[in-house]
Amino acid sequence: MDIVSLLLEAANLMLTGMVGVFVFLSILILAVKNLARFAGPELTCDTSDRAPSKPSTGVPSDHIAAISAAIAQHRTKK
Template sequence: MDITALLAQAANLMLTGMVGVFVFLSILIIAVKGLSKFAAPDEPVQPRSQAAKSKPAGAEQVPAENLAAISAAISQYRNQHFPSEK
């Protein structure tokens, strides 16, 4: 076989493979979109702005003692690892 025939066969094989992958992925995308419509939740999803504003019941602010302990730990860490920054 000469090089031209080999290159033509390689191009044909590459094109066949690329078309096969494209068709397979297209079918997969269509199937996933169809299944997502089939399995959609019954209740509407809240927009992020409303979901962020609503807090669960019992959610309170962090106690002052915890904030003081966290601040002290951060300060101690910075003093140990970054002593030149003050």
């Protein structure tokens, strides 16, 4: 086989692969869109129905003290 026939075969194989991937992805996109339409309308998040959440106060001082003691104990073992 000469180089021209090899290049033509490679181009044909590349084009076939690219078309196959394009068709597969197109079918996948259509399937996802149809499933989304089948699932129903989009749910909106209405924050007025929820109870207000308490703001975070941070890490309790007991936890900080326990972590500091554990680190100090670990460092003294070495």
